[in-house]
Amino acid sequence: MxxxxxxxxxxxxxxxxxxxxxxxxxxIDLDAVQANIAATIARVGGEDRWRPHLKTSKQAVIIDLMLDAGLRHFKVATCDELGLLLRTAGSRAVDVLFCYPAQRASLTAVLALARAHAHARVLVLADSPAHLDAIAAWSRALGHTSPLPVMLDVDLGMHRTGSIPAEWRERPSVPEPLVLAGLHGYDGHLTWAQREQAQLGYDALVELATALCSGPAAPAPSTLELVTSGTHSYAHALDHPGLRAGAWRHSVSPGTIVLSDRRSHAAERDxxxxxxxxxxxxxxxxxxxxxxxxxxxxxxxxxxxxxxxxxxxxxxxxxxxxxxxxxxxxxxxxxxxxxxxxxxxxxxxxxxxxxxxxxxxxxxxxxxxxxxxxVGASGHGCGLPDTSLVKPPREG
Incomplete structure (x- = not known):
């Protein structure tokens, strides 16, 4: 200026x-978007440590800027966001976590999008051991037999979705066709000032990851990813020694910082x-x-x-x-x-x-x-065919 x-x-x-x-x-100031992407990559320590949540941007032009910067790992919460990402990526291979507890209809849509974009790796999220079984059963009923990577959603205290570590400890294996890809521990209830609470949650997440990798049929830690942290807690996760030094890959997933807002003043300064x-x-x-x-x-x-x-x-x-x-x-x-x-x-x-x-x-x-x-993924679609040109039947 x-x-x-x-x-x-x-x-x-x-x-x-x-x-x-x-x-x-x-x-949208695209210069500011591009600067924020570059600054965030530098802050977190590289493209592989950031899995941005696309719930914030929802626009192909911004996703393109992320891809041009080398980002290949993403999170989405809706089928519209997933479809937009996969279409925008084109032939560029991406890895995307559908980080919402899919029900049968949304799982059907997610699997269809994954099949239509074979270059992409699409992961799903399991809310609980019962939901894990349901995803496996729905997948088999839909004829999906190839391995489907799944992350376990771990409740670190937000009490919104996910299951506490003790519940996941009792379920060390996943049913076919699912394969364990990692743990998702979102701490959106915490603020920038609640570092100690965040660190305790990460301790529990690391302990669970270590336990899940200890059995004879368990996956190697190097094949797992631990996903944590939004805009108000990513700094706490980046500093946690267990997340940083484990054999697994750790990534943070803030999305707001791409555009910034009034609530992001601490991240803005950082x-x-x-x-x-x-x-x-x-x-x-x-x-x-x-x-x-x-x-x-x-x-x-x-x-x-x-x-x-x-x-x-x-x-x-x-x-x-x-x-x-x-x-x-x-x-x-x-x-x-x-x-x-x-x-x-x-x-x-x-x-x-x-x-x-x-x-x-x-x-x-x-x-x-x-x-x-x-804004290609704004609002919500119902997934049903468009019948806007069809007159509805009259009553009686």
Whole structure:
């Protein structure tokens, strides 16, 4: 930057298309994305130690930048994310963990995608010993007989999915056609400050991995991967001696850091992240002590308590609780209200849920508008054939 304020840089980038730009709009700075990817690879110690979660980016243009940087290991939570990754990778071999407890319908879709992209290695996640048996039974019923790599989901204290280490210790083998590929221990309940709690969880994960590799029919440790840690705990995992020095491969899986957001301030300082995702919004109502923007809960961070965002270069505006299409902001006493129609820029508190709200994103690079493209894995698909051109049957 040349001394300009960030809002001025962003205004200038979109100046050629402002008359056509409908707001709210998701805007992605591709230079910042590329810088964040490179900085994260350097911080974690190489491409093989980072398995980014694509729940944040959901865009082929960003996946391409990851692949160009040498990343080949990924996590996804939906079939749409898996399909987008495999299509974007093309002939490039990738290794992707479907890190969500698949049920029969989603497992069917995952296996179909894996068969259609033979160059890719697709792993599934087992939530519990009972779920492990169910995956094996469903796979056999679907005619899948080739080895299917599975990771065991280990509950390290989040109590959302997975089973505690003691339950997995009682189940040292996996049924055919599954093969044990590793352990997944996500610690999303912990913050940057909870280092000791994180280390205790990693101790338990390492102990379980060692136990699972001790029997005569157990896999060699070198064939296993231990996957841990999102944006708020990756540094704790990188420092853990058992994870770092074990015979297995260890990877961390933060995804938010690709785009960054307000909640990632500690990671931003640690890695040197740049803010890459913004929501462009306009003032649609202005009063002496209040302005309202067109970026409500359907436009930015619907899952967080207010404030859902920060307004770039406008500290005098305090975002209040949003309704669906409106974001009221209090104007600090003595400050001037932005004029009606003024373009403002928002940094989301939580970027992952923000990106998921958009069907397309505006791209800037080098301080210039460079195009628009789809957010190819936003929302949820049902997996059924499109019958939008078929009239539904009438009742009676």
């Amino acid at each position: 040349t001394g300009q304020r960030l809002s001025e840089v962003l205004d200038g980038a979109l100046a050629p298309c402002l008359d056509q730009l409908l707001t709210p709009a998701l805007v 890695i040197g992240l740049r803010q890459a995702a913004f929501v462009a919004t306009r003032v649609i109502s202005a009063g002496p002590d209040r302005v309202t923007l067109d970026a409500g809960s359907k436009a930015i961070a619907p899952d967080v308590s207010p404030p859902s965002c920060a307004i770039v270069d406008h500290g005098e505006l305090e975002p209040q609780r949003a309704s669906e299409e409106h974001l009221p902001c209090r104007v600090q006493p003595g400050a001037a209200s932005p004029e009606l129609g003024r373009l403002l820029w928002l940094i989301p508190e939580h970027v992952c849920t923000t990106v998921n709200l958009y069907r397309e994103a505006v791209w800037i690079r080098g301080g210039r508008y460079v195009g628009v493209g789809p």
